[in-house]
Amino acid sequence: MAADERPEPDTEAGPGPEMGEVGPSVEAVFRERGLLLAALVRRFGDLDLAEEVASEAIEAALVHWPAGGVPPKPGAWLMTTARRKAVDRLRRDRTYAARLAVLQVEADRAGPAPSADAGDGDGELPDERLQLFFTCAHPALPAEDRVALTLRCLAGLTTPEVARAFLLPPATMAKRIVRAKNKIRQARIPFRVPAADELPERLPGVLQVIYSIFTEGYAASAGPDLQRLDLAEEAIRLARILRRLLPREREVAGLLGLMLLVHARRAARVGGDGALVLLGDQDRGRWDRTMIEEGRGLVVVALTGGPPGLYGVQAAIAALHDEAADVATTDWPQIVALYDVLLALAPSPVVALNRAVAVAMRDGAEAGLALLDELAGEPRLRGYHPYRTARAGLLERLGRHREAAEAYREALATAGTEPERAHLRRRLHSCESATPG
Amino acid sequence: MKYMLLINSAAGGDDAGQGEAATFEEWLAYDKSVRDSGVYVSGESLADLTTATVVRVAASGERTVTDGPFAETREVLGGFYVIDVPDLDVALDWAARCPGSRGGGSVVVRPVAEFD
Secondary structure (H helix, E strand, C coil), rough: CCCCCCCHHHHHHCCCCHHHHHHHHHHHHHHCHHHHHHHHHHHHHHHHHHHCCCHHHHHHHHHHHHHHHHCCCCCHHHHHHHHHHHHHHHHHHHHHHHHHHHHHHHHHCCCCCCCCEECCCCCCCCHHHHHHHHCCCCCCCCCHHHHHHHHHHHCCHHHHHHHHHHCCCCHHHHHHHHHHHHHHHHHHHHHCCCCCCCHHHHHHHHHHHHHHHHHCCCCCCCCCCCCCCCHHHHHHHHHHHHHHHCCCHHHHHHHHHHHHHHHHHHHHHHHHCCCCCCCHHHHHHCCCCHHHHHHHHHHHHHHCCCCCCHHHHHHHHHHHHHHHCCCCCCCCCHHHHHHHHHHHHCCHHHHHHHHHHHHHHHHCCCHHHHHHCCCCCCHCCCHHHHHHHHHHHHHHHHCCCHHHHHHHCCCCCCCCHHHHHHHHHHHHHHHHCCCCC | EEEEEEEEEEEEEHHCCCCCCCHHHHHHHHHHHHHHHEEEEEEEEECHHHCCEEECCCCCCCCCEEEEECCCCCCCEEEEEEEEECCHHHHHHHHHHHHCCCCCCCCEECCCCCHH
């Protein structure tokens, strides 16, 4: 399934149970609601209206298709139905219609519409999702709203689904989505694809939204489950869509590659008891080879034909881990070199921390510890438990169990998920029992 | 759609801003481009904050007039433009081009409310 180009319904959380008996075709269309929504936004320039009539069209499909059969062109059917419902709605509400008419005039003033050339394979609906990606990730929106809106509009999740993914009450999430949509409408954040010269400034924002969905799913920031697979897979699905829409952007390939190369380890990352298994202790036989192969191919794309980008380099590091038979034979010198590139591109204490850990593998725990201690004053690492955990691990390796125990205790004070905490408690006990007196 | 660009300069005068403050020529050039491009609706540059006066009227109708405000605010409104452009992205471009967005200053972009 990993290498499959099209998103498969069976890998996803799936729509509501009422969809079950209607068949895979409706389900597939439902999963591609973003496509319908984007086409409607393009047509009417209004997200609220587009969402309303997209939902109504899908509801109509759920009524008609089981009885009358799925139409030969389901996407076109949904679009026609939605457009009809929009026209009805605008007839009922003259004020709304007048406002939309003004919008349309303004949009024409802003310049010619980008051509809808990127089809979705079946060619029924022009793929207008790119502009929706950029609107949902617009820098004028708060970061958490961008994530929520992207999941809602492009991943096609319902508001309660988005809320559940972030362990928030549905009312809170609903408020957040309404707030974001209000700002889009009232401040008139446009639905448009940035021009080529704007892309370097705007694309990182879109990639950041997708990657934060992934990391949220990969290592839940709080709560009992270490991984929330649904979110990680939604992020991968979104990156696949974006890659189809922007095939020449190497950082999109880098991001998709990075996520695949990390996600390939998911089965080995959690033990039978639900506890975190560190990279070095993972059963590499359980890594997803197909996914790794696809990820490696994307690394090549990401790092060819121009200067390296942040995601491309991170993907290359992940690939080196995935290619190694074990920790001992991992190409640590190359990993350290890639972290040097990463630090030069975007200096950050977190990258410096990861580099220090790689140096410890290349040159020994002592060398890594010295680098970590240099970072001790970094404010961003103060409450960051991976720093404490890494330091504790190196102290333990050096046989300095008393200090290691203390560092594990500090890490436990800030660690988020229960499996991570369980791992830290085990290490702490081990260090304590190795400490005389 | 109309947007107001509220141009804030770093408070405290000479030593407050980071980097070079905009020159008079840069302001002239920006003002000319706003007017020539046809997006200009209105705009004013405000006199120094030390000339400002605050008026408050209590529930009783009593009027209080005070000198100020010389608040602890780190940024001071120095002027504004109202421009008429198709969408927020265009407004943000005009804001980014404004000399007031540099040298430690900032430009706040706010849509003008429409009542209809």
